[in-house]
Amino acid sequence: MSQVKYIAGKEPHANESRVVFKNVDREGWDQSIETYIKDGGYEQQKKAFKMEPGDITEEVKKAGLRGRGGAGFPAGLKWSFLPPNNDKPVYLICNADESEPGTFKDRYIIHQDPHQLIEGMAISCFAVGAKLAYIYIREEFPEGAQILETAIEEAHKKGFLGKDILGTGFDLEIYVHRGAGAYICGEETGLIESLEGKRPYPRIKPPYFPAAMGLYLCPTIVNNVETLCHVKHIIGSGGEAWSKTGTPNNTGTRILCVSGDVQKPGYFEVQVGKVTLGELINDMCGGLKEGRKLKAVIPGGSSAKVLRADETFKVGRGDDEKEISIWDIPMDFDTLAACGSMAGSGGVIIMDDSRSMSWVINNLNNFYAHESCGQCTPCREGSLWMKKITDRVVAGKAAPSDIDQLDAVARNIDGRTICAFGEAASWPTESFVDKFRDELVADTKPELEEAFVNAESLTAAANLK
Numbered sequence: 516m517s518q519v520k521y522i523a524g525k526e527p528h529a530n531e532s533r534v535v536f537k538n539v540d541r542e543g544w545d546q547s548i549e550t551y552i553k554d555g556g557y558e559q560q561k562k563a564f565k566m567e568p569g570d571i572t573e574e575v576k577k578a579g580l581r582g583r584g585g586a587g588f589p590a591g592l593k594w595s596f597l598p599p600n601n602d603k604p605v606y607l608i609c610n611a612d613e614s615e616p617g618t619f620k621d622r623y624i625i626h627q628d629p630h631q632l633i634e635g636m637a638i639s640c641f642a643v644g645a646k647l648a649y650i651y652i653r654e655e656f657p658e659g660a661q662i663l664e665t666a667i668e669e670a671h672k673k674g675f676l677g678k679d680i681l682g683t684g685f686d687l688e689i690y691v692h693r694g695a696g697a698y699i700c701g702e703e704t705g706l707i708e709s710l711e712g713k714r715p716y717p718r719i720k721p722p723y724f725p726a727a728m729g730l731y732l733c734p735t736i737v738n739n740v741e742t743l744c745h746v747k748h749i750i751g752s753g754g755e756a757w758s759k760t761g762t763p764n765n766t767g768t769r770i771l772c773v774s775g776d777v778q779k780p781g782y783f784e785v786q787v788g789k790v791t792l793g794e795l796i797n798d799m800c801g802g803l804k805e806g807r808k809l810k811a812v813i814p815g816g817s818s819a820k821v822l823r824a825d826e827t828f829k830v831g832r833g834d835d836e837k838e839i840s841i842w843d844i845p846m847d848f849d850t851l852a853a854c855g856s857m858a859g860s861g862g863v864i865i866m867d868d869s870r871s872m873s874w875v876i877n878n879l880n881n882f883y884a885h886e887s888c889g890q891c892t893p894c895r896e897g898s899l900w901m902k903k904i905t906d907r908v909v910a911g912k913a914a915p916s917d918i919d920q921l922d923a924v925a926r927n928i929d930g931r932t933i934c935a936f937g938e939a940a941s942w943p944t945e946s947f948v949d950k951f952r953d954e955l956v957a958d959t960k961p962e963l964e965e966a967f968v969n970a971e972s973l974t975a976a977a978n979l980k
Contacts, residue, residue: 609739765847
């Protein structure tokens with residue numbers, strides 16, 4: 516860290532441990548392959564290509580790398596799901612859709628350090644036997660897509676992609692595929708459908724687990740940008756050494772994206788579990804805005820359940836169980852799950868006491884109603900229904916019983932859809948109603964309980980005459 520200089524005003528915080536973000540905001544850094552190679556780039560690919568593919572997977576397993584895209588599933592274990600004695604082509608897809616509200620990390624890697632991603636992908640492809648890979652990037656990142664195209668061309672010219680890479684006999688092509696800007700394409704099977712040129716309706720699992728039946732019904736590995744970048748560093752240091760950073764079962768570093776009501780929002784790469792939510796807010800983000808108090812936090816992107824500032828949480832088991840405040844929550848996968856939320860994609864949204872919770876949940880419901888792919892009836896109808904209810908709440912045209920109806924609709928989406936979008940849409944509403952019911956009810960009008968007439972029902976009844 517001491518040997519790397521950063522642009523004035525964009526220096527990493529003392530609590531950061533920059534690995535993947537080492538070159539982001541770095542002084543004198545550019546996207547060219549010459550700059551990357553001069554800094555030791557592609558040395559890990561050379562090392563990996565001298566290893567047995569199975570040994571690379573074992574190193575990733577030893578490292579304990581968990582997916583950084585949202586689910587937190589062990590990457591090495593996912594790779595090992597590829598069927599043995601497979602005679603079909605294997606594909607690798609980099610999920611660069613990054614559409615989770617509150618998350619803005621992958622785009623910085625793409626914009627400022629694209630060769631790190633390409634090297635990580637090349638190593639991963641060699642490990643799983645994929646000779647064709649795709650970077651699926653959302654349409655809203657046009658500059659990022661062009662940067663990747665240029666970087667791929669540079670890597671080709673230097674012999675790190677293409678035919679007989681580094682004299683190993685291994686061939687690899689990487690293509691950039693631009694999506695149409697749909698949140699559902701962040702779901703791996705919806706992404707695959709889109710990549711095949713179809714409407715991005717997620718597939719039913721089983722049988723369509725991508726490792727067995729993915730792109731073109733062939734074995735496919737789908738990993739997030741940040742996850743694939745970590746593979747390069749695991750090969751560089753060795754899986755065991757890499758696993759010593761972070762905390763047990765929550766190894767390595769991860770990038771947290773902080774937005775909302777703090778003095779200094781931004782991105783921070785920290786060792787997983789070594790920084791608490793309080794340290795993140797007060798030390799790294801400069802605290803809350805002047806004169807304000809913390810009200811709530813969404814710790815893992817908009818689909819994560821909200822945490823109240825005045826809650827306490829029980830973590831640990833047996834003799835190790837203890838009660839902690841929101842300020843003391845370590846930012847790792849397991850503790851956030853124990854607190855009733857999730858680490859998700861690392862998007863930490865801070866809300867102070869100036870925020871109307873009715874407005875917040877209505878904002879989220881508007882997003883999910885717009886982004887539902889429409890394949891599953893509970894999600895298609897329910898997400899729009901929740902939006903309509905919260906529209907009425909913020910307009911002062913809802914009755915108290917609407918809050919019960921809102922909760923009931925959310926719970927009838929949860930667990931009843933093909934993909935996890937149903938949970939992504941319903942969990943915020945469920946948690947906001949659970950944690951802030953009194954505030955939501957206070958924004959309704961009891962006098963509308965009997966007087967309110969549904970205009971759609973009234974019109975339908977009139978048409979029967």
